[in-house]
Amino acid sequence: MLKKTSLASKTLQKLPAAPGLSEIHHFLSVAMEQRGRQVEITWATPDKMMDFSLNIHCPIKGGDTNWKLFLGTGQGAELLWDYRSCDVLLVYNLIVSSCGEVHQSIQAEGAITVSESFRDASRKRDTYFMQASRSLGDGDMAKVSAVGLQDNSWSKGTQEMQGELSLVPTSTLLQSILLSKTTGKLVISSQKDNVQIYFVEGRAVHAEGLGQSGDECLLELMSLRDGKYNFEPRARTEKQNVVTDLETLIVRGVQLTDSMTYLRHAGVAPESILLKARKDTTEFELSSSIEGNQAINGEAMLQLYIAIDDRSMLKQVTRMAELKKSEWVPALCHLIEKDFVTFSNEHVKSKSERSNLQGKQIDTSLIHSVMMTLRRPETGMFTYPAFLYFLEQEYFRAYRSSSPLSIILLEMRLVGAPPNFGRDPLDVGAAAEAFRRISKIKRHIDMVCHYDTYDYGLILPNTRTAGANIFARRILKALTSAPLPGIDNNRLSIVMGIATVPDDCVDLAVLLSAAEAAKSQAVKTVSPIVLYQDVV
Missing domain, CATH: 3.30.70.270 (Reverse transcriptase/Diguanylate cyclase domain)
Structure with a gap:
């Protein structure tokens, strides 16, 4: 029996399948940010016959994370094991083996075991996650598109999904819909804007929101970190503006988010003035620098470089170059990394300077x-x-x-x-x-x-x-x-x-x-x- 605890418990939304390695990593980081509180995730077996819940608790005074796996949910749940470790791979293997051992005894003869189906679902998602995080330099998108598109019995239902984007990365959410081949409408509400995406058997057909539509909307969505999502099964539309397949967009979206993070950490802002590092850079040098790099549009990069006049801000340059965000962001990252372009923020006054706010003296x-x-x-x-x-x-x-x-x-x-x-x-x-x-x-x-x-x-x-x-x-x-x-x-x-x-x-x-x-x-x-x- 699951005993009551005095600790505040926070139950996360129900997962569509057993958590994969990447998801366990994610929920561990959530628990570490909320030390002293319990983080709980639940999921059902592929045949919906049994439920499992995983309780994660990081002690407020430090020490190894406490993991508890229960058969069932709520007060009637049965504790399967209680383990202390920060080794997520070990926890992942314990989950896979334990869920399989518990349920295998009541499987019909000849049916796929839970152990196999759990490994199938979660490993496919982990493989897809890792591939989506890599560069498209290898170029073989067929391999990525083939990941996890068969034998996903767990996800063929019309179970409504809802939750917080702060707990489930957008790429994981879209990936779940893709793998489940679900039809319906995904609605995401954030402080920026509302987004609506229609799916037919896991394929995105129409997207609007964040000031974008179609492919660009889905790419922009990947960088969204906060907001609520709700999936409405069986909702349809006759409109269609998404051209590229979803698996390719997920990969490109992850790359675009990486590039935006790089620029932000480097200090590049919309008001930054872009400067050419050298005046004698040739078009051949620029083109040669991206040889074999399929993630960067060569024409867009040249267009962006030509628009840089050493006086205009980034937001002005991109407007003059008439480039989409998905084109100029990776191009600018490349130009800065290869020392073709630099930037200056000297003219930008901070908010504290604009408001005459006195900065607190820090004892260095x-x-x-x-x-x-x-x-x-x-x-x-x-x-x-x-x-x-x-x-x-x-x-x-x-x-x-x-x-x-x-x-x-x-x-x-x-x-x-x-x-x-x-x-x-x-x-x-x-x-x-x-x-x-x-x-x-x-x-x-x-x-x-x-x-x-x-x-x-x-x-x-x-x-x-x-x-x-x-x-x-x-x-x-x-x-x-x-x-x-x-x-x-x-x-x-x-x-x-x-x-x-x-x-x-x-x-x-x-x-x-x-x-x-x-x-x-x-x-x-x-x-x-x-x-x-x-x-x-």
């Missing part, structure tokens, strides 16, 4: 004293425990905002003479100088830390594999442009391994293992930089 010495307790005084870098702490925080922040996260594991060694060719770590003075050089080229949000005993780890928020690779090359150049103190460059070995969420994996522990595998491959092949995606 307090901040400095806290930060110094997390650093190794001899090198100035964050300690290894601090690396793990900051990485976990950035991981949950990235998951919550649907933005990428990269890490670089850096190994610097002095190679000995033959026949042993020993690899000795650098002394403190050389390591401190290396840190100073890296600090000059990194962003303020990037972190340089010690990793394990003699290696170093860099945390790069909101950075995909390509951006991390570019930064790694800049690090290599900075460290080898002039000899480090007391170091012979001919004996210096520098290798880096790079891994990214979600490009390479979606689990924090796997991210570290992937970066270590890439670094080991770099040592083995005597390559200065190795990406994990090139190892597998």
Whole structure:
């Protein structure tokens, strides 16, 4: 029996199927943001014969998350297991195996087991989620469109879905409708606007809202984080303005959201003045920079670049270029990442300046004293425990905002003479100088830390594999442009391994293992930089 608890309980909307790995990640982050409160999700088996509920509780004083799986819902629910862990993969496997074991005994002979159907539904959604987060560089959309479109008996009903967008990502919501092949109308109400999307057997046919219509409305919808949604089964319309298939729009929408997040974090605003970094950039250079990158419209990028006059604000440039948001956002990201374009916000006054509001004086010495307790005084870098702490925080922040996260594991060694060719770590003075050089080229949000005993780890928020690779090359150049103190460059070995969420994996522990595998491959092949995606 489920005992009453004095803790405030918050029940989330019922899921259409067992939670996948990505959804468990999401609800864990919700629970961590609401420490001390209980987060509860429920779902039914594919044949609707049984219900399950998962209770998630993060102690307000810290410690491992408490997970409880119940057979049934409400006060009559039976506790199946009670487990404390932050390992979502382990929790996912426990859910899959437990639900299958409970229900398998009453399955009709020859029927699909719940274990199989749970794995089928949730794994398809996880696979789709990870593919949707990746670049379209591989270009094979047929593989994405084939994910999870068969054998979804759980979702063929007309169960009404409603809930909060803050708890269910828009991409997951649309994906559920796509996989279930449901017909009806999805209504989303937010502070910005109301959105209406009609579906026929999971295929989006008409969309209006957010100042857009058709494909652009669905792409804009992906960036919506707050609001309420309600699905009305069997509602239909004769209108049709959605041209592109939904699975492609989900992928493009996730990419567009990533790009918008990148621009926002970089400080780009509608009032920012766009500046050409070089006056002699040729059309050939611009076109060559996107070779093989199908996510960027080459013509739109050239059109945007030509419209930049070093005087106009971003909102004026995009209006002059007559480009859709889905065209100019990825194009501008690329131009900024490749140093073709910069921007200035010097003319923009903050709200506090406009209202003559006096800013509160901040004692920076307090901040400095806290930060110094997390650093190794001899090198100035964050300690290894601090690396793990900051990485976990950035991981949950990235998951919550649907933005990428990269890490670089850096190994610097002095190679000995033959026949042993020993690899000795650098002394403190050389390591401190290396840190100073890296600090000059990194962003303020990037972190340089010690990793394990003699290696170093860099945390790069909101950075995909390509951006991390570019930064790694800049690090290599900075460290080898002039000899480090007391170091012979001919004996210096520098290798880096790079891994990214979600490009390479979606689990924090796997991210570290992937970066270590890439670094080991770099040592083995005597390559200065190795990406994990090139190892597998």
